[in-house]
Amino acid sequence: MTSKLNTVGIIGLAAITSLAATPALAAGTTAGTTITNTATVDYQVGGVAQGQQSASNNFTVDRKINLLVEEVGTVTTSVVPGQTNAVTTFQLTNSSNEVLDFALVASQIVGGTASHGGTDTFDASNVRIYRDNTVTGTVGSWDVGDTLLTGFVDELVVDTAIRLFVVADIPTGLANNAVAGVTLRATAREGGTAASQGAAITETAGANTAGKDTVFADIAGVTGDAARDGSHSDNDDYTVQTATLAVTKTSRVISDPFNNTTNPKLIPGAVVEYCIAVANSGSVAATSVVINDAVPAQLLFSAGTILLNGTVTGTTCNADGAAGGSYTAPNVSGTIATIAAGATRTLVFRATVN
Amino acid sequence: MRTVLFLFLAALLPGQALAANQVALANDVFVERISTDAQGKQRILLEEPKVVVPGDRLVFVLNYRNAGAQPADKFVITNPLPAAVRFADAGETRPLVSIDGGRSWGQLDQLTVALNDGTRRAAQPDDVTHIRWAFQKPIPVGGSGKLMFRGVVK
Numbered sequence: 149m150t151s152k153l154n155t156v157g158i159i160g161l162a163a164i165t166s167l168a169a170t171p172a173l174a175a176g177t178t179a180g181t182t183i184t185n186t187a188t189v190d191y192q193v194g195g196v197a198q199g200q201q202s203a204s205n206n207f208t209v210d211r212k213i214n215l216l217v218e219e220v221g222t223v224t225t226s227v228v229p230g231q232t233n234a235v236t237t238f239q240l241t242n243s244s245n246e247v248l249d250f251a252l253v254a255s256q257i258v259g260g261t262a263s264h265g266g267t268d269t270f271d272a273s274n275v276r277i278y279r280d281n282t283v284t285g286t287v288g289s290w291d292v293g294d295t296l297l298t299g300f301v302d303e304l305v306v307d308t309a310i311r312l313f314v315v316a317d318i319p320t321g322l323a324n325n326a327v328a329g330v331t332l333r334a335t336a337r338e339g340g341t342a343a344s345q346g347a348a349i350t351e352t353a354g355a356n357t358a359g360k361d362t363v364f365a366d367i368a369g370v371t372g373d374a375a376r377d378g379s380h381s382d383n384d385d386y387t388v389q390t391a392t393l394a395v396t397k398t399s400r401v402i403s404d405p406f407n408n409t410t411n412p413k414l415i416p417g418a419v420v421e422y423c424i425a426v427a428n429s430g431s432v433a434a435t436s437v438v439i440n441d442a443v444p445a446q447l448l449f450s451a452g453t454i455l456l457n458g459t460v461t462g463t464t465c466n467a468d469g470a471a472g473g474s475y476t477a478p479n480v481s482g483t484i485a486t487i488a489a490g491a492t493r494t495l496v497f498r499a500t501v502n
Numbered sequence: 503m504r505t506v507l508f509l510f511l512a513a514l515l516p517g518q519a520l521a522a523n524q525v526a527l528a529n530d531v532f533v534e535r536i537s538t539d540a541q542g543k544q545r546i547l548l549e550e551p552k553v554v555v556p557g558d559r560l561v562f563v564l565n566y567r568n569a570g571a572q573p574a575d576k577f578v579i580t581n582p583l584p585a586a587v588r589f590a591d592a593g594e595t596r597p598l599v600s601i602d603g604g605r606s607w608g609q610l611d612q613l614t615v616a617l618n619d620g621t622r623r624a625a626q627p628d629d630v631t632h633i634r635w636a637f638q639k640p641i642p643v644g645g646s647g648k649l650m651f652r653g654v655v656k
Contacts (some may be wrong), residue, residue: 176556177586177656183554187529187564187581191574191641198574203529203564209586209655212555245556356552363555 176245176306179211180360210361213336213349214243215250217369217380220311224264224327224387228432230320234272235290236384238332240301241309243365249337249346250301252277254314254330262329263383272316272328272386280311290315300337300345318386324430326388331370333381349378391434391489394427397441398465402498418501420447423458423465426484427492437484439495447499449475456482458494467496525574525641526567534559534652560587560653567646577637579649580604585656589630592651600632601625607634 285293338346352361369381404418458469473482613625
C-alpha cells in the first residue's frame with residue numbers, strides 16, 4: 149500500500165475521479181481489483197480559498213475461494229432393486245470473486261450412517277455426474293438432455309449456482325430399506341480456459357504479495373472435508389423401497405360325501421379348500437403378482453372355484469375374492485394386480501380327494 | 503506503509519499565501535479483524551490491508567494537521583467512497599454524507615431515497631456515495647485531528 153499527499157489542481161482532481169469509478173459487482177469485488185480511497189481538503193486562510201489537498205491509498209482485492217455443495221431437498225432418493233439412472237440432486241455455488249473451474253468427485257460412503265439415517269449397506273454402480281441443462285428438457289430434474297460431465301464443471305461464473313445430478317444404477321436383489329450413501333465433492337480449480345480443467349489452486353502462503361493472493365474461505369463439508377481447503381461436499385443417499393412377499397398355504401376340509409359339511413373328514417370324495425396367502429411386508433406395493441400352485445395327483449381340481457384377490461383376517465383366510473385365474477393341469481394359476489404395502493391377498497380354490 | 507510528501511514550491515503555483523499555509527492530510531486504510539482468544543474474549547485488530555477479500559471490514563483513517571503559519575478556516579474534508587466499498591459507519595465523527603454522488607448533503611438519518619412508486623424511504627448506509635466533514639471552527643496553527651469511517655469490501 150502506498151499513501152501520498154499532494155497538492156492537486158483541476159487535472160489532478162479529474163484523475164482521482166476516474167480512479168474512484170471502479171465498477172461494483174453484486175457478487176463481490178472481482179479479484180485483482182485495486183481499491184483507491186481519496187480524501188480531499190478544502191480550506192481558507194484569511195478568507196482566501198487555498199489549493200485543494202488530497203491524500204490517497206490503494207490496495208488490491210485478493211482472491212477469495214469459496215464454494216458450496218448442497219444436497220437439494222432433504223429426503224433420500226427412493227429406488228427399487230435393479231433400477232437404472234437413479235438420481236440424487238445437488239447444487240454447486242461459486243461464491244468466489246473469480247470465475248473458476250470445479251473438479252467433481254462422486255464417491256460412495258462405506259458403512260456408517262447415511263445422510264438421511266440408516267446404515268450404508270450397498271454401493272450403487274455406474275455412478276455419473278450430470279449438469280442440468282437449464283435451456284431445454286426438464287429444468288431442475290435429470291433428463292437425457294443434461295450434460296454428462298467428465299470430472300469437472302467448466303468456467304462457473306461468480307455467484308452462480310448450478311444443479312448437478314449424481315446418477316447411478318441400483319443392483320438387483322436388495323432388501324427393503326437397504327441404503328447406499330453418496331458424496332459429491334467439488335474442488336476449486338483455476339478458471340480462464342474454457343473446455344479444459346484448470347490447474348489446482350493453492351492458498352498463498354506467507355506474506356501478502358503486491359498482486360492477487362489466494363485465500364480459501366470455504367466451510368467444512370462432510371467428514372474429512374475440512375474448512376478452508378478449497379473444496380466443499382455434501383451427502384445424499386439412496387434407499388431401497390421394495391415389496392417383500394411371503395407366501396403361506398393353508399387348507400381345510402369343506403365337506404365329505406357322508407358327513408356333508410358337519411365335521412367333514414378327509415376321505416375320498418371330500419372337498420378340500422386351499423388358500424394361498426401372499427403377504428407384502430415391504431414398503432411399496434407389489435404389482436402383477438403371479439401365483440402358481442400344482443394340485444397334488446391325489447386330488448381333482450374343482451373347475452370354476454378359483455377366487456382371486458381375497459383377504460385374510462388375522463391368519464384366517466376369508467375365502468373371498470373375485471372369480472378368475474385359470475387351471476392347466478396340474479397347475480392352478482392366477483395374477484393379483486396389486487398387493488399394497490402391509491396387505492395380504494389370497495388365491496383360493498377347491499379340489500376333491502380321489 | 504510508505505508516506506511520501508509532495509510539496510510544490512510556492513514559485514510554481516499561482517495565488518498568494520499558499521506556500522505558507524499548508525495543510526497535511528494522511529489517508530490510511532486498515533482491515534478490521536476480530537479474534538477470539540482462549541478465554542473467549544474478543545479482540546479487534548487493525549491490520550494493514552495485506553489480504554483483503556470481499557466481505558472484509560475496512561477502517562479508513564484520515565489524519566489532518568495544519569502545518570501552516572495561519573489558522574485554516576472553512577476546513578472541509580471530502581471522501582468519495584471507492585466504488586468497491588460499501589459504507590458502514592463513521593463512529594462518533596458524525597459526518598455529512600451524500601447519497602447522490604456529492605450533489606446534496608446531510609446526516610444519513612435525515613436523507614431519503616426516491617422509489618419507483620413515488621414514495622421515499624430512509625437512506626441506508628449502502629446508499630452513501632460521499633462522506634464529508636465540515637469544521638465549524640478554524641483549525642489553529644499546528645492543530646491536528648483524526649477522522650475515521652468504516653466500510654466493507656463489496
